[in-house]
Amino acid sequence: MLMGLRYVLSALALQSELIPRGSRTFVFQRIFVVFLVLGTLVGIVVITYMLYTAYRYRDGEDRADDGVDRPTLGELPSVGSGGGGRKLLPSFTLSVVIVISLISWTYGTLLFVEEGPSAEESMEVQVEGYQFGWEFTYENGHTTDGVLRVPAGEPVRLRVTSADVFHNFGVPELKVKTDAIPGQRTDTWFVANETGNYTAQCYELCGAGHSYMTADVVVMEPDEYREWYANTSNSSSAS
Amino acid sequence: MSERRPPTDTDDGTAGESLPDDGTVGERVPDGGMTDGGTTDGGTAHSDRTFVSGEHDADGHAFPSTSEIRRWLVTTNHKDVGILYVVTSLFFLLLGGVLALLIRVQLWAPRAVGETILNPAAYNQAVSAHGLLMVFWFLSPFAFGFANYVVPLQIGAKDLAFPRLNALSYWLYLASGLLFAVSFFQGGTFAGGWTMYAPLNVPTFMPDVGASTAVLALVLFVTSVTVSSVNFITTIHRMRAEGLTLRNLPLFTWTILLTVWMMLFAFAALLAALLILSSDRLLGTTYFALESPGGSLLWTHLFWFFGHPEVYIVFFPALGVMAETFQTFTGRRIVGRKWFIAAMILVALQSFVVWMHHMFLTSINLQIKTLFMVTTIGISLPFDLMVFALIYTMIKGRIRFTTPFLFTFGALLLFIIGGITGVFLGAVVLDYEFRGTYWVVAHFHYVMVGGVTALVGGLYYWFPKMTGRMYDEFLGKLHFGLYFVGFNLLYFPMFVAWQTPRRVFDYAPGLAPWHKLATIGGFVLAASFVVMFYNLTKSAFAGDPAEDNPWAYSTTAEWAIPSPPPLENFPGVPTYRDGTLSFRSDAPQLTAEADGGTAVGSTSSATPPAAYDAAREAHDEPASHASIWPLALSVGMFVLFFGLSGLRGGSFVSGAMGAVYLASSAVGGAVTFGSLLLWALEPFDAPAGGFGEAWPFAGVENGKVGMWVFLASDVVLFGGVIGAYVFTRVAFGWTGWEPIPTDPIPGLLNTYILLTSSFTVVLALVAAEKRSRMGVVASLVATFLLGVGFLVNKGIEWQHLFHEGLWLSTNVRSSTFFLTTGLHAAHVIVGLLITLFLVARAWRGAYLDDSQTVEYFGLYWHFVDIVWLFLFPLFYIL
Numbered sequence A: 001m002l003m004g005l006r007y008v009l010s011a012l013a014l015q016s017e018l019i020p021r022g023s024r025t026f027v028f029q030r031i032f033v034v035f036l037v038l039g040t041l042v043g044i045v046v047i048t049y050m051l052y053t054a055y056r057y058r059d060g061e062d063r064a065d066d067g068v069d070r071p072t073l074g075e076l077p078s079v080g081s082g083g084g085g086r087k088l089l090p091s092f093t094l095s096v097v098i099v100i101s102l103i104s105w106t107y108g109t110l111l112f113v114e115e116g117p118s119a120e121e122s123m124e125v126q127v128e129g130y131q132f133g134w135e136f137t138y139e140n141g142h143t144t145d146g147v148l149r150v151p152a153g154e155p156v157r158l159r160v161t162s163a164d165v166f167h168n169f170g171v172p173e174l175k176v177k178t179d180a181i182p183g184q185r186t187d188t189w190f191v192a193n194e195t196g197n198y199t200a201q202c203y204e205l206c207g208a209g210h211s212y213m214t215a216d217v218v219v220m221e222p223d224e225y226r227e228w229y230a231n232t233s234n235s236s237s238a239s
Numbered sequence B: 001m002s003e004r005r006p007p008t009d010t011d012d013g014t015a016g017e018s019l020p021d022d023g024t025v026g027e028r029v030p031d032g033g034m035t036d037g038g039t040t041d042g043g044t045a046h047s048d049r050t051f052v053s054g055e056h057d058a059d060g061h062a063f064p065s066t067s068e069i070r071r072w073l074v075t076t077n078h079k080d081v082g083i084l085y086v087v088t089s090l091f092f093l094l095l096g097g098v099l100a101l102l103i104r105v106q107l108w109a110p111r112a113v114g115e116t117i118l119n120p121a122a123y124n125q126a127v128s129a130h131g132l133l134m135v136f137w138f139l140s141p142f143a144f145g146f147a148n149y150v151v152p153l154q155i156g157a158k159d160l161a162f163p164r165l166n167a168l169s170y171w172l173y174l175a176s177g178l179l180f181a182v183s184f185f186q187g188g189t190f191a192g193g194w195t196m197y198a199p200l201n202v203p204t205f206m207p208d209v210g211a212s213t214a215v216l217a218l219v220l221f222v223t224s225v226t227v228s229s230v231n232f233i234t235t236i237h238r239m240r241a242e243g244l245t246l247r248n249l250p251l252f253t254w255t256i257l258l259t260v261w262m263m264l265f266a267f268a269a270l271l272a273a274l275l276i277l278s279s280d281r282l283l284g285t286t287y288f289a290l291e292s293p294g295g296s297l298l299w300t301h302l303f304w305f306f307g308h309p310e311v312y313i314v315f316f317p318a319l320g321v322m323a324e325t326f327q328t329f330t331g332r333r334i335v336g337r338k339w340f341i342a343a344m345i346l347v348a349l350q351s352f353v354v355w356m357h358h359m360f361l362t363s364i365n366l367q368i369k370t371l372f373m374v375t376t377i378g379i380s381l382p383f384d385l386m387v388f389a390l391i392y393t394m395i396k397g398r399i400r401f402t403t404p405f406l407f408t409f410g411a412l413l414l415f416i417i418g419g420i421t422g423v424f425l426g427a428v429v430l431d432y433e434f435r436g437t438y439w440v441v442a443h444f445h446y447v448m449v450g451g452v453t454a455l456v457g458g459l460y461y462w463f464p465k466m467t468g469r470m471y472d473e474f475l476g477k478l479h480f481g482l483y484f485v486g487f488n489l490l491y492f493p494m495f496v497a498w499q500t501p502r503r504v505f506d507y508a509p510g511l512a513p514w515h516k517l518a519t520i521g522g523f524v525l526a527a528s529f530v531v532m533f534y535n536l537t538k539s540a541f542a543g544d545p546a547e548d549n550p551w552a553y554s555t556t557a558e559w560a561i562p563s564p565p566p567l568e569n570f571p572g573v574p575t576y577r578d579g580t581l582s583f584r585s586d587a588p589q590l591t592a593e594a595d596g597g598t599a600v601g602s603t604s605s606a607t608p609p610a611a612y613d614a615a616r617e618a619h620d621e622p623a624s625h626a627s628i629w630p631l632a633l634s635v636g637m638f639v640l641f642f643g644l645s646g647l648r649g650g651s652f653v654s655g656a657m658g659a660v661y662l663a664s665s666a667v668g669g670a671v672t673f674g675s676l677l678l679w680a681l682e683p684f685d686a687p688a689g690g691f692g693e694a695w696p697f698a699g700v701e702n703g704k705v706g707m708w709v710f711l712a713s714d715v716v717l718f719g720g721v722i723g724a725y726v727f728t729r730v731a732f733g734w735t736g737w738e739p740i741p742t743d744p745i746p747g748l749l750n751t752y753i754l755l756t757s758s759f760t761v762v763l764a765l766v767a768a769e770k771r772s773r774m775g776v777v778a779s780l781v782a783t784f785l786l787g788v789g790f791l792v793n794k795g796i797e798w799q800h801l802f803h804e805g806l807w808l809s810t811n812v813r814s815s816t817f818f819l820t821t822g823l824h825a826a827h828v829i830v831g832l833l834i835t836l837f838l839v840a841r842a843w844r845g846a847y848l849d850d851s852q853t854v855e856y857f858g859l860y861w862h863f864v865d866i867v868w869l870f871l872f873p874l875f876y877i878l
């Protein structure tokens, strides 16, 4: 069932322009903005209505007895009827429709993100967290500590694990994040479109050095990167 | 497992007293006036009327007045316990709040190395302790203060089903909180976040003794919660006034009912997690060790299986307060009540199938992510309905913005913001980026502290009922103003600065202005509580006397009786037979005390509802509302657990402290054991249920319902531990895992022994029903001997394994074997202790007129046997 749904949705996702696809920064921004706009709108409507209703039906000396059947002490809840329920189901239905369509819409992107780039079109780096730093191993076996170098515009797949406790590897600007779990491997990917220096950060409390558990992510011109990569070998270095 | 003592207090105390040869029971109870009403002069009891006006219980024997400290140490009355809960939880709010302010001060600016105010380790402790204290020791107990006070009043009960167990819940809660406080001074408390992820939580990475103490404090807390859940479930199901069917239950009671059911199962899962963690920390098992296959993930599953329902456990009572106050202060009945209740039931059920949404970034696969995304969205929808129902309830109302309503109205507003920002997290692609950031921190504070906001409204709402005095309305409004501004100033900037990683104090400098705002907001919020404490303390002693019903349009029964209510609550037996509340005045000893001031009339009836007072008629000896044993037992467990915290890898830490821990364990163990024994021998009245509505347990006595419910939680406990074994084994490779005992014969033998012992328990019951004293004694002795045989056989087996070099810490296979079967053996030992007690009493002729105790014990014993039937194949054969 789930699998069937998945294929239908993947097919839809592939055809439709509606589903954000691209770098992870792009898809995040797209979806986040839509959620933010809609969320703010719904919030404002609901809260305004709530405040208005509260104001409109406030008690006061000038309020005449409006003939409404009020609750009395000691009554059973089922004795009087609540009334006013006519609006309840329509508003509930509306909110259900909004939430479900929003989430289904993002599901297409989730499929895209989960799929990730293929092995041919991307490079792979092993990431290992430890208390308190990050070690990166490239495909040729070259290992660096604290600095990850990647070419701009090319997808990078990360295989993340931990040497000791539970960590979480994330680069906020590149919108990539995944758990680093001892004994487990988690996979994620990203594309950095602009060259420059970024910071990777640990997102799971891992001990006294957690706040400072960072690494540099250096996004280089592809040519420059290839030149650097060609000079590395199966050894460790600090850069 | 002795702390999970089955609830049997209706019977132990009353069963033997009517027998002439059992007169020694009374002598066994130490003097001091705690348990014997005759030692205190009844004339002094009325001297103080500040809190509770009816110090005399209906039997006419005295009970210390509320101005005496002694009253608060021995009380088992639900209203006293409720007040104790509220006051104590506010104390923990202060503690957690001070830590929160420390965190906020640290976050005033990004702190590079050497620029910190708290050092990194201290910061981690502050964050972790803040989270644990607020969620466990403040939020839920605060709500349960009201639950204790109000639920029996709303349903028309005199007290909870097991008053002494209720007092025990409170004292265990206090003991656990104090134990947690002690942990700060044992090298440092737990520092791995309130989620306590593995393997950071084991001694390899967190060696401080205080971290073990914090875990043990949680175990003690969970014990308190379990006892409390059993008690409330039994009470709410069995002790409702006539006509108060579940459909007609007030909404606050509904939320508590659903909360305790969720608690029962969720906390049992947490207990499994904590027992395994304690065993890793104290005994040296290796479930969560770095080398353990799947240890990290195992913890996340166990924790979040508890953790997500916990979100609703802390929120539901707040929802109940909102529903009650919205109805009262708008003067409207809630819109779509049926749907509201249905939505809550749906949430309560679904809360157990969403836990993996906290694990979207672990290695779980897309199918599972999709499934949990769907359940998560599913569980958020019923809340939309509840929010709309509350909003529409205001239509055509006469809304009065009195302090309680200001708070609950504000709470709804905060909850809407919390809910909308939660939908963001339900979209998995967004969650990938929000996880571990201040978006999550802001979101859960809007929801959880939003809940606190409603509960503060509840505090103002019920304050006149609880104290008999009115709070100061102006100061109440001032509190709300400061609170609401402070709250939003504190948490809203966290959404804006969401890129800040959680539990980190060295953040991007550009975010500093937002964090500064938040810190200022934190102090404004703190200041608002100063106003509240001043107002409520002063008003409790010098406020204007409150009317019985200070709020127009309130409907529930607590407002139909004096403020504060007399000890026995109602001027007669409450009933809704005619569709509205009335008190049947045919219970003679109650009418004598009836207070004329109630708004609701009394009717009389020809059929006395015997069950309402049944417990009292069961025997002639005086018994009272007081018992010192809940307190004594909790002191014992506090000392015991403090001692146990000094264990590491199965032996006490070296040096002088090691001796202290050892002595503390011994003393604590002795006090615990002694109090349990004296508790069991104390005569005590527990109110019987079944005088009105009791669906679905109409034909079953309270004690049996309590035992069933307790066993249900025990099923989940074993489920968690066995699940941990299966999970670890799958991660290890199912087939590559060889059973630890190479020889299954001792296990098989033990299977036969246990089955036979179940049979002898049945014989004991039959003998009791046939009134054969020797039959009862002989069958129980046989049970005892069989149980001992089981343990001896197991001891020999374990000794063999030990000599083969297999022990708890050898590897994860041996860890799971010894811990799981050890937990079962602990259940057997508890069973044998109870058997010994039963034998001693049966020898004197107890249980012949009243075989219930034997029957309840039988339920427990059969359950322990059934567990073994699962363990044997899992650990010996497969």
Ligand code: HEM
Pocket: B097, B100, B101, B103, B104, B127, B128, B130, B131, B132, B134, B135, B139, B192, B193, B194, B195, B441, B445, B448, B449, B452, B490, B501, B502, B503, B504, B522, B523, B525
């Ligand atoms: C009153 C009810 C409150 C509850 C139930 C609550 C709950 C929590 C929880 C569960 C955590 C997570 C701890 C962890 O990451 O392990 C937390 C963190 C935090 N809380 Fe509260 N809290 C409350 C009040 C406050 C107040 C009054 C403040 C500020 C004055 C505050 C500020 C914070 C901060 C700054 C964090 C740290 C976030 C992080 O670094 O991850 N909280 N709270």
Ligand SMILES: [Cu+2]
Pocket: A167, A168, A202, A203, A204, A205, A206, A207, A209, A210, A211, A213
């Ligand atoms: Cu970390």
Ligand SMILES: [Cu+2]
Pocket: B307, B308, B311, B354, B355, B357, B358
């Ligand atoms: Cu959750």
